Amino acid sequence: MKFAIVVFPGSNCDHDAYHAAKHVLGQDAVFVWHKETDLHGADVVILPGGFAHGDYLRTGAIARFSPVMGAVQSFASAGGPLIGICNGFQVLLEAGLLPGAMLRNTDMYRCQFVHVRVEQTDTPFTNLCAPGQVLKIPIAHGEGNYFADPEALEELERNRQVIFRYVSPAGEVTKEGNPNGSLRNIAGICNRARNVVGLMPHPERACESPLGSADGKIVLDSVVHSLIARV
């Protein structure tokens, strides 16, 4: 199984994603520079965290016009599993592959562990999770304050597209558990077809217990499992 990790100028979690896919999961992994126009036959595509194009203008606003995004769009349209983590999530929002937008955090840049609850398990990136499972995963962002207008929010809920919510360690949706002001404690969502997922926390940085948590590994294990199940 091959993971493609897209590298934009300013990506800085590309190596974390590569390490998790290649060395922790033991899968094939390749970097794909943003000027390339094909994804090397990848089975899974990751848009990693970082500061693509320095976060100039808006996070993800320039990256969405990178040449590689045409191939990423086609991959997603064909049902391929695509995940955007942190800055990658912001790129997916700007590209219109996921609904909504990111605002600045309500208070400041936050770099810490958070708890997220798995709200939906019928996506390629959560299928091994138990419904309501709480994962301890780190965040590191200044613009993760998820926003969508009331109609769009209702549509997300109606279609069960909210797949991760910030919660207390006990799994309750609380104001204290929300690190950035996101509406309805939204930490991650998927598209209508459920194959495109975006989340602000970094599962790829929490795949080995010496890093403080290995809870994130289930997200990547899930996608491997989903592809094996498909074959």
Added chain:
Amino acid sequence: MTARVFVTLKPSVFDPQGHTITEALHQMGYAGVEDVRQGKYFELALPGRSAEESRALAAEVAHKLLANPVIESYRIEVTE
């Protein structure tokens, strides 16, 4: 022509930066500043185009790139 594009968050969208600036101003004693909304300002150099064409082009790039229509709106001024 020069097109000036002002991008601001929609009134319905909370502005965390503006809020922080407002709080700082209050701390500095400027109680009279009730609220601050932060935005972005762009100057586009558009040689060889009429005012009408300049406005149309500025609107197109504002919509496609300079502003995110989900959270922001924009205003355009065109001058010689």
